[in-house]
Amino acid sequence: MSLHLPRALRWVAVLLMLALTVPLAGPAVAVVPSEVLDDPALEARAREISKGLRCLVCRNENIDESNADLAADLRVLVRERLVAGDTDTQVVDFVVDRYGEYVLLRPTTQGANLLLWVAGPLMLLLALLMAGFYLWRRRAAPEPDALSDAESKRLRELLGE
């Protein structure tokens, strides 16, 4: 995905970044050392899935962040399913089947939930329409015509030209 810049420019960029001391990241590792999967790609998927699942006994935490035992069990469960060869969707469906829709931090778009997702865009559209109507009514009278020759002459006199 990188942009192809001339080599010299790249060096400048690298130096600039070093000057900013931006450390570049290595691969991510799991929450508790013993839970880590050996396959980094699989582990990355597990982390991503974990971030979308709610810890059921916590206030408002996903299982990836939570220290609760139940969250740890769920993390292990997610990893087991992944190792067994499930796709991401299958893993999530498996967890939802067991614990219900409540575990999804990102609500589905099924049924009435569609309202939740379209509420923002619909409101924006409505607001823009209303504002557009208001602005149209309040817009200034059309611009006056350009200055007549006499007016231009007088203007130049006033400006001392």
Added chain:
Amino acid sequence: MFIELGHFALILAAVVAVVQTVVPMVGAHKRWPGWMAVAEPAATAQLLLVAFSFAALTYAFVTSDFSLQLVVANSHTDKPMLYKISGVWGNHEGSLLLWVLILTLFGGCVGWFGGNLRPDFRARVLSVQASVSVAFYAFILLTSNPFLRMELPPMNGQDLNPLLQDPGLAFHPPFLYLGYVGLSVSFSFAVAALIEGRVDAAWGRWVRPWTLAAWIFLTIGIALGSWWAYYELGWGGFWFWDPVENASFMPWLIAAALLHSAIVVEKRESLKSWTILLAILAFGFSLIGTFIVRSGVLTSVHAFANDPERGVFILLILAVFLGGALTLYAARAGVMEARGVFGIVSRESALVLNNILLAVACFVVFVGTVWPLVAEMLWDRKLSVGAPFFNAAFTPFIVVLALALPLGAMMPWKRAKLRRTARALLPAALLAVALGALVWAVQSGRSALAPIGLALAVWIIAGSALDLWTRGGRGSIGNRLRRILRLPGSDWGKAVAHAGLGITIFGICAMLAWQTEDIRVAQLDTPFEVAGYEITMTDVSRVKGPNYFSTMAEMEVRRGDKLVATLHPEKRTYPVARMPTTEAAIDNGLFRDIYLVIGDPQDQGGWAVRSYVKPFANWIWLGFIVMGVGGFMSLGDRRYRVAAGARKQRTASPAQVPAE
């Protein structure tokens, strides 16, 4: 005895508030100066009485008076003095007392500094303000009395929730409340104006500094809360889209919209009824926030059922004030005829866009926050709305806002030319795109978040700088700079606050995109590497604190041969409250934070250790501070200090900024 006097003072304050609600309002209606004049001394009396009451409760906490139920439930003799004091508001009853203390403080301020208001208008404002306090006194005295005694005082207390025993959180609620409650003044101004049926430029000028002050406090309060979450919760998140957080974020968004639309009322006498509506909604969201936090309804529907009395009472307050004000608004809004005429492309329209984006963003947060409740009540569906929803549904509004901001900020009033403004901003746009592309090229293949964040930030900051630069007019650089330095406080405040938003956007994007995480079993004296830093755990020891036990590690962080920092992450146990907490150790830096957390000892030896390197983390809060500073600069604008004189000028010549 002192405690009972405090209790009595609170009851007396409630009586004074009833008088202050009725007498000045009747006086303003009948034009009786004597009745109107009751408002100001009554406001001062309320403040003194509540302050005394609050002092009495604080005294009980400081002296660990365990004959008081509240002290038993929230304090302990071993607790450090700072947390004995912060324990006063670290609980439901005490925090409500703090709420009314601040409410009366603002009421008193309107009384003292409102000398430039028309006497009848001031009487009405103070009357509405007092009616809000009446509701909250009733709430405290009837359902949440902090002064209840124990029949058999125990030897010691149950201690404050350890998570709250923290300097960041000690000062978080007072600031947040100063913001929440500060919006009550904007509300009182709006309702008083509706009762009078008159909104003019002077109203916009009066209401703006109060809103600005409330917004600054909210900004500081939110930043403190977010900073606390960052270092206390143990993995360095800074915003969780928790209902309680959203409760403070919604009034902040609406207050930001109100700040901008009040400018249009003041300068152009337009958007009057919309601004009134925003003022009502801003305080409405403060009340909704109080309801969410205090009833516990959104954490769990069952928490609400456990204590329905309080929840229903706040809901009642909410219904009366929000419903009443909105009804009044519906009846009177038509009276407020706008005067200023402006083109479709103009500063006015840009501010309308700002208001739409902020208000709809707030609406999205609101819908997301209450949706679990709605879904359970209407369709019996138990579901969650978490961070992934808000990130997806809220962020686009902020991106559009950031894109439009520099353009709108530079447009002239009345009629603007888009092309001309765009041309003036071309250098900012080029710089933003160039830097964004550069970062994208360098980080090759990682998420586009950081480059986009950087480009938006540069666009806003450079745009603000260009705005100031063009305001300097023509001439030599020296002359321009001299003129720029002499620009009014509100111009500087605008540029600085906008730049602060840019800094925060960059901090959030950079940290999310570039942070490095490392989770492992660390052995003593065995170095490991995280993002170019070499970290060594040199010691783990048991330490006893004043009211806790701690497992404290000593970890050395090196870069090359240089020792960067020696950090001491802790895992604490508070025996009285029976709760463990993690105390992350952070080496703060302008360009990166090194963030270490120690976990449990492992069976096969060593300790679970989590290490993070978080680039530009502090820029998130730096941006908030800069926004606050911008607010203060704007608050210091000369036109608010000389507002009395300015009112006379205004009637002579309508306050207008010449359009170029």
